[in-house]
Amino acid sequence: MSVQIVKHGIMDTLQDKGRYGFQHIGIPPCGYLDYLSAQLSNVIVGNPIDAPIFELHFPASSFIFKEDQTICISGANFVPVLNDKSVAMNTAIHVCKNDTLHFMQPLLGKTCYLAIKGNIDSSLWLNSKSDFIAQIKTNDQFNIIAWDADINKNSNNPTEQQNQQSIIDKVQKHIFNSNEIRFIPGPQWNDLSTESISNILKQPFYTSLNSNRMGYQLKGQSLQLMEEKTYLSSAVTRGTMQLLPNGEVIVLMANHQTIGGYANIGQIILVDLPKLVQHKSDTLFHLNLTNVATAHSEYKQMQQWFS
Amino acid sequence: MTKIFSNFNWNVQTLGDHAIQFYLPPIMDPRVIGEIKNFNDFIVAAAAKGIKDIIPSYHTLTLIYDIELMNTPLDFANDLIEKYKSQREINLPNKELNKIIDVPVCYDESFGIDLISMSSKLNLSITEIIKIHTQNIYQVYCLGFMPGFAYMGDVNTKIQTARHPQPRQNVSAGSVGIAGAQTGIYPMHSPGGWQIIGRTPLKIFDKDPEVLSKFKMGDQIKFYPITRAEFETLNQNELK
Numbered sequence: 001m002s003v004q005i006v007k008h009g010i011m012d013t014l015q016d017k018g019r020y021g022f023q024h025i026g027i028p029p030c031g032y033l034d035y036l037s038a039q040l041s042n043v044i045v046g047n048p049i050d051a052p053i054f055e056l057h058f059p060a061s062s063f064i065f066k067e068d069q070t071i072c073i074s075g076a077n078f079v080p081v082l083n084d085k086s087v088a089m090n091t092a093i094h095v096c097k098n099d100t101l102h103f104m105q106p107l108l109g110k111t112c113y114l115a116i117k118g119n120i121d122s123s124l125w126l127n128s129k130s131d132f133i134a135q136i137k138t139n140d141q142f143n144i145i146a147w148d149a150d151i152n153k154n155s156n157n158p159t160e161q162q163n164q165q166s167i168i169d170k171v172q173k174h175i176f177n178s179n180e181i182r183f184i185p186g187p188q189w190n191d192l193s194t195e196s197i198s199n200i201l202k203q204p205f206y207t208s209l210n211s212n213r214m215g216y217q218l219k220g221q222s223l224q225l226m227e228e229k230t231y232l233s234s235a236v237t238r239g240t241m242q243l244l245p246n247g248e249v250i251v252l253m254a255n256h257q258t259i260g261g262y263a264n265i266g267q268i269i270l271v272d273l274p275k276l277v278q279h280k281s282d283t284l285f286h287l288n289l290t291n292v293a294t295a296h297s298e299y300k301q302m303q304q305w306f307s
Numbered sequence: 308m309t310k311i312f313s314n315f316n317w318n319v320q321t322l323g324d325h326a327i328q329f330y331l332p333p334i335m336d337p338r339v340i341g342e343i344k345n346f347n348d349f350i351v352a353a354a355a356k357g358i359k360d361i362i363p364s365y366h367t368l369t370l371i372y373d374i375e376l377m378n379t380p381l382d383f384a385n386d387l388i389e390k391y392k393s394q395r396e397i398n399l400p401n402k403e404l405n406k407i408i409d410v411p412v413c414y415d416e417s418f419g420i421d422l423i424s425m426s427s428k429l430n431l432s433i434t435e436i437i438k439i440h441t442q443n444i445y446q447v448y449c450l451g452f453m454p455g456f457a458y459m460g461d462v463n464t465k466i467q468t469a470r471h472p473q474p475r476q477n478v479s480a481g482s483v484g485i486a487g488a489q490t491g492i493y494p495m496h497s498p499g500g501w502q503i504i505g506r507t508p509l510k511i512f513d514k515d516p517e518v519l520s521k522f523k524m525g526d527q528i529k530f531y532p533i534t535r536a537e538f539e540t541l542n543q544n545e546l547k
Binding site for chain 1: 320321322323324325326328330333334335359360361362363364365366367369371374375377378380449450451452453454455456458514516519520523524
């Protein structure tokens with residue numbers, strides 16, 4: 001079984017849960033940007049939740065399937081079209097030999113996932129298939145390897161299908177129907193001016209077009225430190241909010257540098273990171289404070305949905 | 308040295324919902340690095356479940372954890388500090404210094420593309436800049452920016468130069484640069500703002516999982532000058 005790229009998009013990659021254990025030598029973790037949509041798509045086709053998956057941005061790559069396959073499209077809605085008929089999101093779709101899939105327009109969200117039932121064959125580097133510098137290219141061909149029978153569970157049982165629909169609804173609602181993105185204050189939170197603290201908590205923000213797998217730039221009220229200060233570099237994480245000297249905030253994403261020397265004013269919690277990933281620059285959101293206990297309990301609850 | 312080590316007092320803070328950061332006072336000092344390396348090695352040896360990454364830097368040690376395997380991060384962290392302290396009291400710090408890694412650098416002006424402008428700014432001859440850069444033994448404070456990029460210091464104040472206000476689009480692999488008190492080597496072609504004074508023929512980062520980064524935090528580095536001809540013989544990087 002295999003799939004081929006007919007025409008590549010602008011920044012499409014193969015991603016899995018990421019590459020950990022090497023940040024001390026400067027290797028970024030990479031991995032899915034919107035891990036909730038990626039996990040959902042994998043569950044729908046019957047893959048393990050952390051299987052490798054195609055991550056697409058608009059204008060997205062187009063694909064041709066070389067054999068019959070089961071696929072699912074989740075995350076951003078780029079209006080997927082199979083041959084010349086539009087197909088549903090978040091549904092297992094049976095595709096036939098020589099069917100082609102392409103994407104028409106960025107209707108909702110920024111990052112789309114294409115899951116294919118089976119293991120996408122690509123070289124493993126440091127325990128992960130996540131692309132770091134490479135992107136998928138026109139004419140690339142990926143073999144799809146069937147899972148061992150025991151991993152492969154695809155239920156047609158009506159109760160399970162109902163459960164799955166309720167999970168899809170919950171994930172979609174969480175990611176796309178909320179304008180609240182929560183964060184935990186970082187080491188330099190108290191270095192912000194009182195006015196900036198008030199602005200960050202009360203004023204709306206939006207994402208700049210200048211956002212990618214390394215980081216999302218936030219636009220809104222300019223923020224300032226109480227006094228100009230320099231910091232020794234220290235480790236940053238997925239979700240770290242770095243305050244640049246020009247008053248703008250960059251939220252670090254999967255391909256982030258491992259250490260940073262800008263003021264670390266907070267970290268977006270993991271459950272809310274997919275919301276930010278999918279926020280286009282034409283919608284406003286608010287930043288709200290939360291704490292570790294809430295972040296942990298919501299994360300665990302959402303991971304339960306997929307088990 | 309032992310006396311100073313025993314005075315270090317570790318603090319800890321959470322860093323969002325999936326990291327813990329241990330920290331010492333923010334000073335750039337090889338002795339602090341020695342202590343961070345000790346604590347780092349202790350945590351690596353303890354191999355706690357759910358720890359995905361252990362990232363040392365100038366005055367911090369950060370752990371990235373798996374939320375599903377970590378219930379009370381601060382308790383976990385304080386427990387680690389306690390265990391480390393009790394162990395440290397028994398085994399007085401007596402770590403051998405890392406061996407010095409010799410790094411050949413060709414300071415030819417075709418590689419050291421900022422040497423001429425630095426020479427006029429610093430009021431030193433290029434020969435003097437090279438002499439001063441190769442005099443010190445540098446400490447690797449941390450790695451970051453890109454795979455294998457080591458931040459080393461301290462650069463003699465006589466040749467300290469601020470980075471370019473506008474980074475270059477493409478700095479060649481192996482380029483040796485200076486940014487203030489720091490010196491470092493670009494492991495691969497990349498954009499970069501450091502003042503470039505030469506190029507090493509050594510491969511600084513290798514994708515081979517058995518090799519990866521030439522340097523690690525705590526290493527000591529000594530640069531020595533080589534000629535252009537020697538560079539060509541030794542070169543392990545593709546020229547660009």
